[in-house]
Amino acid sequence: MNKQYGYLFVDHRASPGIPEDMARKMGYDPGLVGEGKLFEGDVLHCAHCNQPYIKNHLRTRERYYCMGCSGDYICDMCNHERLQPGYVHLPFRKIKELVGAGDAVAVRLGSNPLLIPTK
Amino acid sequence: MTKRLFTWGGSFPSSAVGAGAGASNTGFMAMKGGSATAIVDLLEVACSGTGSASTVGCFAIRYSSTLGVTPTALAQPGTDGPMNSAGQAIASPVVVYFAAATAPVISNAVTLPTLQIGINTFGGIYRWNASPTQQWTTIGNAVSGGESVLWNSSTFPNASATATANAQMLYEPY
Numbered sequence: 459m460n461k462q463y464g465y466l467f468v469d470h471r472a473s474p475g476i477p478e479d480m481a482r483k484m485g486y487d488p489g490l491v492g493e494g495k496l497f498e499g500d501v502l503h504c505a506h507c508n509q510p511y512i513k514n515h516l517r518t519r520e521r522y523y524c525m526g527c528s529g530d531y532i533c534d535m536c537n538h539e540r541l542q543p544g545y546v547h548l549p550f551r552k553i554k555e556l557v558g559a560g561d562a563v564a565v566r567l568g569s570n571p572l573l574i575p576t577k
Numbered sequence: 578m579t580k581r582l583f584t585w586g587g588s589f590p591s592s593a594v595g596a597g598a599g600a601s602n603t604g605f606m607a608m609k610g611g612s613a614t615a616i617v618d619l620l621e622v623a624c625s626g627t628g629s630a631s632t633v634g635c636f637a638i639r640y641s642s643t644l645g646v647t648p649t650a651l652a653q654p655g656t657d658g659p660m661n662s663a664g665q666a667i668a669s670p671v672v673v674y675f676a677a678a679t680a681p682v683i684s685n686a687v688t689l690p691t692l693q694i695g696i697n698t699f700g701g702i703y704r705w706n707a708s709p710t711q712q713w714t715t716i717g718n719a720v721s722g723g724e725s726v727l728w729n730s731s732t733f734p735n736a737s738a739t740a741t742a743n744a745q746m747l748y749e750p751y
Contacts, residue, residue, distance in 0.1 A: 465706040473700030474631040483733065484635065484695040491695075503711035509690035510705070510713065535688070550714065557716045558751060560614045567640065567722035568688035 464501030466512060471496050485512055505530035506540070507569040508550045524549070535569040548573075578750050579664025580620065583608060583673045585655040586627065586743035589634060589729035595642070595685035598728040603676035605728040606744060607645055610718035611669030618712035619725060621747035622705045626698030626740070634740030636694035636703070637730040638713065642684035642720050648674035660747075671750045672718075681726050689721060693733060698740045712749075 468491055470476070475495060478488040490497035500513040505527040522537035523529050526547045532540065539545060548571055556562040562573040583606065590600035598605035610617055624636055651657055657673045659666075692713060696703045707713060717723040729740050 462708040464708045464711055465704075467702070467704040468696060469702040470697055470700070473626065473697045475697050475701070476633055476695060480633050480635070480695070484693050486695070501705065501707070501711075503707065504690075507688070507690060508711075508714055510692050510707070510711070551710070554616055554714060554716060558614060558616050563613055563719065564716045564722045565719065566686075566689075567716065568686065568690060570688045 463513065464503060464510060466497070466499045466501050468497040470494065502531050504533040504536050505549050505551070506532050506536035508567070509533055533569070539569055578667050579659040579661050580747060580749045581657060581659050582745055582747055583657045584743070584745040585675045587654060588739050588741050589636065590739045591635065591729045591731040591737055594639065594683045594730065594732045597680035597682055598726050599680055602678065602680040605680060605726055606675050606746060607641070607648070607673065607681050607724060607726045608715060608746060608748065609644065609672040609724040610715050611667065611671050611750070613717045613719070615669055615671070615718060616751040617671055617715040618749045619715070619746060620707050620712055620749060622692070622694060622727065622744070624694055624696060624703040624742050624744040626696055626701040626742050628698035628741050631697060631699045632738045632740050634696055634698040634742055635730045635733055636696070636727060636740070636742070637733050638692040638694065638725055638727045640684050640689050640721050641681035641724045641726050642686070643682035644720060644724050645674065645677035645679060645681035647678035648672055649676040667750050671748065681724060683726060683728060684721055686721065691733060694727070698742050
């Protein structure tokens with residue numbers, strides 16, 4: 459079943475748009491954010507680090523999904539972490555539950571999160 | 578809880594990650610959890626350029642590595658309120674601000690996420706919506722995850738000019 463994606467809308471229909479070099483650094487296709495262009499796209503979110511990604515429809519490399527997260531998308535960095543020895547599965551959803559319940563304090567988020575238990 | 582909208586419009590001077598956001602301790606939009614157990618889901622970010630000449634604003638959102646010190650109480654042109662007029666405030670309200678005695682420092686950790694919101698502020702418009710369960714989330718009220726900052730980045734990818742825009746952050750606190 460397809461997962462629902464986030465939505466991105468970048469409107470330069472009444473604007474000079476973003477120069478090609480800067481657009482590339484931002485992760486945009488320069489042809490879609492130039493003068494007079496409207497860009498709409500899907501946004502993926504990593505289930506482990508919560509980083510949003512503009513979906514690259516031209517990507518041919520494999521994307522990674524975590525079966526421990528019901529098949530949710532995970533980013534390349536988190537997939538690398540997941541394959542390390544001693545890795546403990548700690549998805550972002552779990553971090554929210556632990557901190558929200560007061561069972562832990564988040565010291566650092568991202569692909570290498572650090573929580574301190576409070577109990 | 579009730580979804581809320583934090584809006585501000587003005588000048589966003591560019592600044593780098595690892596440094597204070599904006600300039601002169603203003604020119605950014607920051608959102609910090611109200612307590613150590615607070616969770617804030619950022620559901621939408623929209624930004625409309627208000628520049629009078631072509632200027633690329635490299636807006637981005639990241640967590641801060643040093644929290645803003647003594648945030649200035651929100652005042653016009655900033656606003657923050659519930660989208661449901663009957664909505665109730667939570668016990669520890671989210672701290673939203675666009676100026677402080679000392680601006681928050683944007684984290685430069687590569688393991689922390691970045692949400693890019695680049696536009697040409699001469700007529701450009703940006704809107705990002707998270708799908709359910711895929712929100713940008715602030716957890717607690719400490720560094721590297723407890724405070725999110727929208728600013729004009731000179732690091733991604735090297736904005737050097739001050740950009741002017743109106744921006745809004747739609748969020749839901751717990």
